[in-house]
Amino acid sequence: ETGVTQTPRHLVMGMTNKKSLKCEQHLGHNAMYWYKQSAKKPLELMFVYNFKEQTENNSVPSRFSPECPNSSHLFLHLHTLQPEDSALYLCASSQDKHPTYEQYFGPGTRLTVT
């Protein structure tokens, strides 16, 4: 176990649904991340939070809405998704947002948009 948990592990949703992904870290880290992982493609950084403040938004469509109520919890709210949004969504945390700090990843949520 890495100390980062994600729920649900699997999610199937229609294009008109609204759902949320949850991430929790038990490591006392200050930075948290959302990544999108598609098969045979590089990891895509979506959002970065540091001390609950969003510091990076890599041109992510507004149908993805992150929320970080405290340094231990991170949510990704989903609405009106497209089939191409189907992927593994990974949450990660690190002691600091500086990229040279080790990132600890959760197991991911496998999202299928129908």
Next chain:
Amino acid sequence: GENVEQHPSTLSVQEGDSAVIKCTYSDSASNYFPWYKQELGKGPQLIIDIRSNVGEKKDQRIAVTLNKTAKHFSLHITETQPEDSAVYFCAALMDSNYQLIWGAGTKLIIKP
């Protein structure tokens, strides 16, 4: 834009043999290069990293080499074991936007 190319996409080796995965990067100012291992059903986990002020780093059976002139770095795994089977990702810290840029991954298969 800046990118990291990783080869091969799939690598199959006999147990006990060595495996080498190579990555090339585009930003000559990059100075930090981590390698992550992703086992089935899990998230990636850091296994080794190297900074631009050294050319090689070892940790037991794994090593990473860096050639700054050629802008490429490689992961070497010796005496491969079944538990080495996983997807391996390289990354490079880009000076332009101060973010890690990831390779597309290499699926390593260890044949018994």
